[in-house]
Amino acid sequence: MIALSLAEIAEVVGGQTHDIPDPSVHVTGPVVRDSREVEPGSLFVAFVGERVDGHDYAEAVVAAGAVAVLGSRPVGVPAIVVADVQKALGALARHVVRRLGATLVALTGSAGKTSTKDLIAQVLQSKAPTVFTPGSLNNEIGLPLTALSATEETKFLVLEMGARGIGHIRYLADLTPPRIGLVLNVGTAHIGEFGGREQIAQAKGELVESLPEDGAAILNADDPLVRAMASRTKAKVLLFGESGEADVRAENVRLTDSGQPSFMLHTPSGCSDVTMRLYGEHHVSNALAVAAVAHELGMSAEEIATALSEAGSLSRWRMEVTERPDGVTIVNDAYNANPESMRAALRALAAMGGASRAKGGRTWAVLGKMAELGDEALAEHDAVGRLAVRLNVSKLVAVGGREASWLQLGAYNEGSWGEESVHVSDAQAAVDLLRSELRPGDVVLVKASRSVGLESIAEALLAGGAQGEVDAR
Numbered sequence: 001m002i003a004l005s006l007a008e009i010a011e012v013v014g015g016q017t018h019d020i021p022d023p024s025v026h027v028t029g030p031v032v033r034d035s036r037e038v039e040p041g042s043l044f045v046a047f048v049g050e051r052v053d054g055h056d057y058a059e060a061v062v063a064a065g066a067v068a069v070l071g072s073r074p075v076g077v078p079a080i081v082v083a084d085v086q087k088a089l090g091a092l093a094r095h096v097v098r099r100l101g102a103t104l105v106a107l108t109g110s111a112g113k114t115s116t117k118d119l120i121a122q123v124l125q126s127k128a129p130t131v132f133t134p135g136s137l138n139n140e141i142g143l144p145l146t147a148l149s150a151t152e153e154t155k156f157l158v159l160e161m162g163a164r165g166i167g168h169i170r171y172l173a174d175l176t177p178p179r180i181g182l183v184l185n186v187g188t189a190h191i192g193e194f195g196g197r198e199q200i201a202q203a204k205g206e207l208v209e210s211l212p213e214d215g216a217a218i219l220n221a222d223d224p225l226v227r228a229m230a231s232r233t234k235a236k237v238l239l240f241g242e243s244g245e246a247d248v249r250a251e252n253v254r255l256t257d258s259g260q261p262s263f264m265l266h267t268p269s270g271c272s273d274v275t276m277r278l279y280g281e282h283h284v285s286n287a288l289a290v291a292a293v294a295h296e297l298g299m300s301a302e303e304i305a306t307a308l309s310e311a312g313s314l315s316r317w318r319m320e321v322t323e324r325p326d327g328v329t330i331v332n333d334a335y336n337a338n339p340e341s342m343r344a345a346l347r348a349l350a351a352m353g354g355a356s357r358a359k360g361g362r363t364w365a366v367l368g369k370m371a372e373l374g375d376e377a378l379a380e381h382d383a384v385g386r387l388a389v390r391l392n393v394s395k396l397v398a399v400g401g402r403e404a405s406w407l408q409l410g411a412y413n414e415g416s417w418g419e420e421s422v423h424v425s426d427a428q429a430a431v432d433l434l435r436s437e438l439r440p441g442d443v444v445l446v447k448a449s450r451s452v453g454l455e456s457i458a459e460a461l462l463a464g465g466a467q468g469e470v471d472a473r
Contacts, residue, residue, distance in 0.1 A: 001043075001148045002096055003028050006068055006080065009043070012095045013070070013088035015080040020068060027067050031092070031148040033141065040065035045089055047141070048072065086140060090175045093144030097176050102131075102154045104176060105293055108161045108169060108204050109184025111340040113138065114315050115278070116184060116286040117160045122311040123294050123304060128155035135315050136335075138162035140171065147176045156297070163203045164193055173210035180296055181207040181235070182218040182289055186225040187340040188380065193372055201225040211235035218292045220285070221246040238296060240288040248292040250274075250284050259352035261287075265305050267295045272305035277312050279319045279331070280348030282341075317455050319348065322462055327361075327440030332458035333447045337370045339380045342447060343387060349445040350391040361441025362394035366430055366457055368448025369403035378406055385410025389420050396421040399430045400452060427453070431460045 007023035029041030035057040044061040046054030058075035068078040082088040121132035131150045138160040186201045208217040220226040221241035230237045240248040250263040262275040317335035353363035385407040388396045398408035411421035448454040
């Protein structure tokens with residue numbers, strides 16, 4: 001964070017100082033909410049959760065070097081006390097962002113946010129110092145903490161914005177006003193909470209409504225609900241996608257034998273070839289979105305293509321590809337799942353399996369529940385199961401309860417002999433089955449909503465042999 005005195009911070013957040021002998025002392029380290037992340041010069045933000053009260057760690061964090069605690073009550077060590085810690089954190093982030101000279105890029109969408117955010121960060125880092133959201137910390141706590149990690153040297157601040165209702169993105173954009181706003185897509189993630197895709201579009205479009213006249217809205221030309229957001233902004237609009245009307249588009253798209261996309265990138269400043277290190281054709285759309293942002297920030301087509309070709313995955317459990325010594329490939333994409341990301345992952349698996357089939361290998365889709373689909377849950381799980389068969393995935397292993405049974409039933413009804421799928425009760429049963437069946441050349445995709453915890457399957461398979469058991473979830 002940029003250096004601020006405790007007196008300045010107290011004024012910004014409207015707090016009272018307690019047990020602070022010298023209010024002129026500056027916070028020079030990171031602002032953190034996890035006591036394990038405290039460094040000398042930190043400000044520790046004490047939240048009261050269902051299981052843990054951050055105030056209980058006050059003495060320990062100060063002993064570890066924290067300058068003070070931002071909390072809701074005095075704690076016997078230097079503290080700034082406020083009525084609402086979350087609002088105070090947001091106010092501090094808003095103040096710091098306004099003092100920074102950085103260009104703020106914000107993005108949202110139903111699928112692909114984190115992978116695209118990681119790509120943007122890597123491309124922009126090739127140009128200038130860049131700070132970006134770690135993982136998926138895209139809510140009213142994670143976003144301001146990320147913004148506060150920027151320093152005077154930061155030129156680009158890239159923030160992922162999530163939403164679970166109308167008004168959420170408007171709130172986040174007010175804390176950290178972006179100059180560039182990117183909307184990837186409007187899908188069915190969280191449709192059970194929103195009530196429909198139109199409501200999701202309403203929420204996502206709050207990002208472009210927040211942009212200034214000298215800003216830029218980067219919109220997906222291939223998604224009608226996103227493209228329609230052009231009417232909701234006073235900023236310049238730049239379109240990306242496969243449409244001939246897109247300002248940034250790809251031609252000659254193909255997948256390598258290992259499933260990595262290659263294409264000719266077209267931007268208003270020129271064309272250049274891209275071959276990505278990531279897996280799956282769905283990353284082409286993500287890459288075009290990134291290229292549109294980078295073009296708006298002055299990068300040439302050649303610079304963008306080079307950076308995209310060198311970029312990798314920064315966040316765990318997102319198409320994380322590992323080949324075991326015995327030749328079995330594990331694709332851990334278990335961080336989260338919705339119908340759009342499930343379909344993209346299955347297509348990537350099918351592409352990766354092309355080379356393995358020539359050597360006798362098979363493709364395995366180990367899938368679990370997609371959460372928060374409301375009334376669409378049965379139809380969406382059934383459709384994913386059917387797609388696995390249509391893509392010629394060798395075997396679907398559906399893991400878990402009711403939703404997993406719907407996956408398996410969809411595959412069973414779509415298949416010819418009923419041998420294309422199996423339903424198992426839990427992660428341990430899936431691991432036992434796979435350990436007995438896998439052979440060199442096989443490719444295994446593991447994917448489900450975060451709450452299911454299927455990453456334990458991937459980790460157990462990578463551990464090899466019959467060692468240990470997976471975590472029960």
